[in-house]
Amino acid sequence: MKTILASKIIDDLKTLFDGETETFGLTEAQIQQWTSISKISRKEFFNALAEYLAHGFEKRELSFDFCDVVINALAAHAGVDYYDQIFWQIYLAFDRGEYLMPSEPEGTDPSEKYTRPRLAEILKALPD
Secondary structure (H helix, E strand, O other), rough: HHHHHHHHHHHHHHHHHOOOOOOOOHHHHHHHHHHHHOOOOOOOOHHHHHHHHHHHHOOOOOOHHHHHHHHHHHHHOOOOEEEEOHHHHHHHHHHOOOOOOOOOOOOHHHHHHHHHHHHHHHHHOOOO
16 A cells, blocks of 8 residues: 555544544445555555554654554454454554553553554564
8 A cells, every 4th residue: 555545544534533532433335445446455455554553653643542543443344364464463552552551650651651662563573
């Protein structure tokens, strides 16, 4: 998926995100449309969009809340076929940043403590 197209899809997703909602109205029809426009398989699309979210969060261009909501909405459409994909690794990294372990001191940001380092590992391991 080309960066320009991914950026357009992210812009479309931002129109669905109100900053507070844990889920939003991402439809199967939208996913099919974006996959068709991207001219890649559904799995490639999910992996590419997850990577784009991870890079955006890593560069501090996309907020944790936005990325987390989007990856959760995508996961609801993904199914078990994606468990062995980069999509699932990125999903789990964002999932880990949703809550603080009871043993952590008050004020610790779980997205910074857990998600950001895990995403750095995942992205570093990807081919250029």
